Structures are given as structure tokens and as C-alpha cells.
Amino acid sequence: MARPQEFNTAEALRQAMDTFWQKGYEATSMADLLKAMGLSKSSLYAAFGGKRELFLAAFDAYREERGREMQQILAQGPARDAIEQFFRKIIADAGDGGAPSRGCMSINQAVELAPRDPEVRSRISRDFAGMEALFTQAIARGQMDGSIGNSDEARNLARLLVLAFPGLQVMVRADGDREQLNQTLNLLLSTLD
Structure with missing residues (x-):
């Protein structure tokens, strides 16, 4: 027994x-x-x-938790504000510069294991596709509610945000200058206006 x-x-x-x-x-x-x-x-x-x-x-538990968190953030308030909140949280969660940031586990594994591990690569591809879908929904909602002025196709704008996400995660993990990261994020988010 x-x-x-x-x-x-x-x-x-x-x-x-x-x-x-x-x-x-x-x-x-x-x-x-x-x-x-x-x-x-x-x-x-x-x-x-x-x-x-x-x-x-x-890793799957992490991915599910982060997916739910992203979905919750992007569903709140005007879409433009929600997208900004999502990206600003990445910088804020990195802390005050004391302990190094762990970054995003999916981005970490995109670099560490995905190049040689098809199962991990598949999971990360699904993560990026899920992010793109959530950003697309938020941008389309923002175009409807007027919080996003850019009338380009929502999916194309979402792809730009997905492309920027790993770069921001890496810069935060490398302890990039917070002021510079926030200024660069302002420029990225201005593409939605």
C-alpha cells in the first residue's frame, strides 16, 4: 500500500x-x-x-499564471491605459535595483532552452501567439473606445508590442537604466496614439 x-x-x-x-x-x-x-x-x-x-x-504553472495576469490587466479600463500598465509593471516589478530581476521565465527559456528543445520552443511560441491575441483584442477595443488613435490594423500593432516585450524584459533583467527604459517605453506606446 x-x-x-x-x-x-x-x-x-x-x-x-x-x-x-x-x-x-x-x-x-x-x-x-x-x-x-x-x-x-x-x-x-x-x-x-x-x-x-x-x-x-x-514552467507551465508559470505560463498559466502570467497569461491570466496579462488578461486581467488588459481587460481593465481604457485599452491604451491597460497596455501601458502592462508594460510599466515590467519595469516596476524589477525592483529598486537591489536584487537582480529574474525577468520573464518564458523569455529566459526562449534564450536558454528553446534553441535546442522543441517542447520548450513550442510552449514559447504559444506564449507569443497568446500575447499577440490579447494585445490585438485590447488594441481593437481601444480603437473602438477612442483610447487608441492609431487606425493601423490591430494585429500589426499587437505584433510590434510582442516584438518589444522580450527586449524590455532583457533590458530590465540586465538592470538597464529605469529612466531610459521609461522614456523608451513612452516612445513605443506613442505608436498607439
Whole structure:
């Protein structure tokens, strides 16, 4: 008879996600994961499989959480303001310059694993497609409510924002100058006016 699980699976997965997010897949050891999750090796393997399976589960949890967050932000208020809030939050979430930013886990993995891992590449492609769809909806809504003055096709404007997203994430992670990032973001957002 199998012993009942004695830990919170969701919390253990969150701890694994934080570890992978901070260190990346390659630099995260099983010892790192066991320590962060507070599990024995047998419990980790029984609940999640190996390191790769745990990583994919943690990455999917991250992606779902961030997708919901983006959807919520973009659905609030005038569309132009919501899009601006989404991008400003990236800079604000980077902190005050103390600890280095972890950036976006999807962008981190687009660089680390996607070039050689088709499963990760597929997930990231879906992330970008989802972002494009959400931006397209918000821009179309903004064109209707008058908060976005640019009458170019909403999907084309959305693609520009999707293209800018990884660059902003990388600059924030590299501890780019916040004032300069905000000024550049102003220029990007002016394409919506």
C-alpha cells in the first residue's frame, strides 16, 4: 500500500518554479530543488518524475499564471491605459535595483532552452501567439473606445508590442537604466496614439 503524500503539491511546484526561474534549467541541480521544495528525492520523483518533468510542470504553472495576469490587466479600463500598465509593471516589478530581476521565465527559456528543445520552443511560441491575441483584442477595443488613435490594423500593432516585450524584459533583467527604459517605453506606446 502506497504511503499518502505528506506535502502540498502546489506549494512544492511553486518552490521549484522559483528555483528554475532564478537559476535557469541548466544551473538548477537536483540538490537545489530538493532543498527549495523540502522534499526527499523519492518524494520528488514519485510526485513529479525527474528534473525535466518537474521543470515542464513548473514552467507551465508559470505560463498559466502570467497569461491570466496579462488578461486581467488588459481587460481593465481604457485599452491604451491597460497596455501601458502592462508594460510599466515590467519595469516596476524589477525592483529598486537591489536584487537582480529574474525577468520573464518564458523569455529566459526562449534564450536558454528553446534553441535546442522543441517542447520548450513550442510552449514559447504559444506564449507569443497568446500575447499577440490579447494585445490585438485590447488594441481593437481601444480603437473602438477612442483610447487608441492609431487606425493601423490591430494585429500589426499587437505584433510590434510582442516584438518589444522580450527586449524590455532583457533590458530590465540586465538592470538597464529605469529612466531610459521609461522614456523608451513612452516612445513605443506613442505608436498607439
